[in-house]
Amino acid sequence: MIPLSFYLTFGVLLFVIGVIGVLTRRNVVIVLMSIELILNAVNLTLISFSHYLNDLRGQVFALFVIAVAASEAAVGLALVIALYRGKHTFNLDDVNLLKW
Amino acid sequence: MYFFFFLFAIVGVLSAIRVVTNRNVVHAALFLLLTFFCVGAMYVMMRAELLAAVQVLVYAGAVMVLFLFASLIINIPRALQLRQWNRQSVLAVMMAGATGLCMIVATVRAFGGLAAPDLQPLGTPRAVGELVFSEYILPFELASLVLLAAMVGAIYLARGAADEERASAATADLAAVGDDQNDSM
Numbered sequence: 001m002i003p004l005s006f007y008l009t010f011g012v013l014l015f016v017i018g019v020i021g022v023l024t025r026r027n028v029v030i031v032l033m034s035i036e037l038i039l040n041a042v043n044l045t046l047i048s049f050s051h052y053l054n055d056l057r058g059q060v061f062a063l064f065v066i067a068v069a070a071s072e073a074a075v076g077l078a079l080v081i082a083l084y085r086g087k088h089t090f091n092l093d094d095v096n097l098l099k100w
Numbered sequence: 101m102y103f104f105f106f107l108f109a110i111v112g113v114l115s116a117i118r119v120v121t122n123r124n125v126v127h128a129a130l131f132l133l134l135t136f137f138c139v140g141a142m143y144v145m146m147r148a149e150l151l152a153a154v155q156v157l158v159y160a161g162a163v164m165v166l167f168l169f170a171s172l173i174i175n176i177p178r179a180l181q182l183r184q185w186n187r188q189s190v191l192a193v194m195m196a197g198a199t200g201l202c203m204i205v206a207t208v209r210a211f212g213g214l215a216a217p218d219l220q221p222l223g224t225p226r227a228v229g230e231l232v233f234s235e236y237i238l239p240f241e242l243a244s245l246v247l248l249a250a251m252v253g254a255i256y257l258a259r260g261a262a263d264e265e266r267a268s269a270a271t272a273d274l275a276a277v278g279d280d281q282n283d284s285m
Contacts, residue, residue: 002105007146008207010109014116014135016200021120023192024185029125029171033132036163037116040139043151051146051222056231059148059223063232066151066158067243071250073163077170078254084173093186 007048015041026091028083032076039069104145112138123184125171129164136160148223 014037021034043062050058080090087094115134122128136159143152221227232240 001101004211005208006105007142008211009204010112010142012200012203012207013113016196017113017116017120019196020193023196024189025120026184026186027125029167030120030128033119033128033167036132036159037119037135040136044139044142047143047146047148047151051148054222056222056227059151059228060231060236062151063154063228064239064243066154068246070158070163071247073166074250074254075257077166078257080170081173081258
């Protein structure tokens with residue numbers, strides 16, 4: 001029916017859009033959303049391989065990726081709140097205390 | 101079948117582009133929600149029913165609510181007027197685009213002719229549960245530890261100085277109540 005490369009290409013497109021978001025945006029919350037896009041693309045790849053190899057382990061892996069991604073989003077947003085409380089900014093360009 | 105695949109794929113990619121290019125954080129969060137639903141629909145097409153339900157519950161339900169609550173704290177009118185793209189944008193888009201093109205070419209050449217499998221049900225909750233609770237029980241318990249650590253860390257990081265004063269005042273009140281009870285006895 002639908003070839004594997006179609007699903008994988010969709011995953012690659014989501015991954016590339018997420019990477020562009022992480023690398024180019026200055027707003028912290030949108031960078032975190034792009035990281036969620038990247039994780040979704042990885043899940044899509046895992047589940048498409050699990051579908052085509054008739055192996056359930058890809059889906060189990062994707063389940064744990066969802067759990068870790070949710071906890072990482074929670075900690076990241078708590079850091080955003082702490083960042084706003086300290087510096088009153090959301091631009092990643094302003095968070096440069098460790099820069100040489 | 102092809103119609104549904106292209107529907108969800110095109111809507112998913114377009115809303116992902118709108119997530120990354122939006123000025124308004126709340127609009128970007130709503131487009132991310134649409135992307136999660138499209139990816140969840142893809143999961144159903146790939147016989148992963150439990151994962152599709154978990155995707156909608158966890159990502160669309162919990163992670164999106166988290167993002168929307170966090171964007172309540174952001175001062176949106178002020179954030180809309182700032183510059184949105186940093187200085188490396190052009191180079192980053194070119195490099196990421198080139199990488200993506202290489203990945204697409206590699207996947208099409210490697211997996212282009214893979215035939216469709218038989219359509220027995222695969223990702224039912226019973227089957228995934230049997231695997232998770234027998235062979236992958238250790239990652240399951242570790243995942244619960246990761247979630248606990250994330251919860252404690254997020255609560256601690258999001259507290260402020262005012263919350264710490266309120267918390268220490270509350271414990272001082274409890275200690276005073278304890279002293280009164282000891283004196284009356």
